[in-house]
Amino acid sequence: MILIGQYDSPFVRRVAIAFRLYEMEFEHRPWSTFGDGDKIAPFNPLRRVPTLVLFDGEVVIDSTTILDFLDEEVGPSRAMLPEYGPARRAALKICALSTGLADKAVALVYEQALHAQTSEIWLARCRDQVEAVLDALEVSRAASNAPFWFGHMISHADIAFACAWRFVTEAHPSVVDIARWPALAQAAAHCEALPAFDEIKQVFIPPR
Numbered sequence: 001m002i003l004i005g006q007y008d009s010p011f012v013r014r015v016a017i018a019f020r021l022y023e024m025e026f027e028h029r030p031w032s033t034f035g036d037g038d039k040i041a042p043f044n045p046l047r048r049v050p051t052l053v054l055f056d057g058e059v060v061i062d063s064t065t066i067l068d069f070l071d072e073e074v075g076p077s078r079a080m081l082p083e084y085g086p087a088r089r090a091a092l093k094i095c096a097l098s099t100g101l102a103d104k105a106v107a108l109v110y111e112q113a114l115h116a117q118t119s120e121i122w123l124a125r126c127r128d129q130v131e132a133v134l135d136a137l138e139v140s141r142a143a144s145n146a147p148f149w150f151g152h153m154i155s156h157a158d159i160a161f162a163c164a165w166r167f168v169t170e171a172h173p174s175v176v177d178i179a180r181w182p183a184l185a186q187a188a189a190h191c192e193a194l195p196a197f198d199e200i201k202q203v204f205i206p207p208r
């Protein structure tokens with residue numbers, strides 16, 4: 001299987017970390033969505049990453065869909081998400097808030113890097129959304145002393161959050177005052193200390 005995309009993307013990174021934690025092999029093509037768009041296009045007309053090419057040439061796009069595929073491959077006993085019910089919905093909600101946080105952080109980057117004239121209304125909205133989600137995640141994470149969000153086992157929620165946190169703190173240091181969200185800072189540091197997170201990372205490179 002071939003995973004397309006750079007590890008400074010929180011979406012590509014969450015997928016690659018899941019691959020590692022599931023001990024599944026993959027080839028990596030660190031193609032940039034802007035610089036290597038023409039290489040990505042034959043696999044994904046959106047030219048977005050992550051894009052996963054399966055052994056038979058089938059292409060799976062969007063991090064959540066790719067993780068759904070990986071979970072299916074490893075089976076419910078190893079999947080890093082409860083199989084059904086309220087526990088599954090709770091974990092998926094943290095995943096959705098975290099990937100939504102990353103979406104907003106990416107939108108801020110594009111607005112600042114790619115528009116000759118930035119929209120202050122859009123920038124303020126994105127910043128407000130980033131801060132509000134971090135506030136909500138802080139309350140959720142601070143409610144438990146467990147090593148991971150939902151107990152002793154890492155889940156896609158922890159990975160999605162840690163990848164989003166790294167991206168937001170690297171790309172927008174002026175927005176994220178780490179001291180304001182101590183439970184989140186601690187949760188992210190706990191994940192980043194794991195070998196898979198240490199191995200799969202890339203310093204953020206803004207698009208030009």
Ligand SMILES: N[C@@H](CCC(=O)N[C@@H](CS)C(=O)NCC(=O)O)C(=O)O
Nearest residue numbers: 009010011033048049050062063064
């Ligand atoms: N919902 C998607 C978001 C993926 C995404 O936003 N990827 C960015 C890189 S961080 C991208 O491909 N940007 C180029 C573009 O949107 O044209 C997912 O979860 O995979």
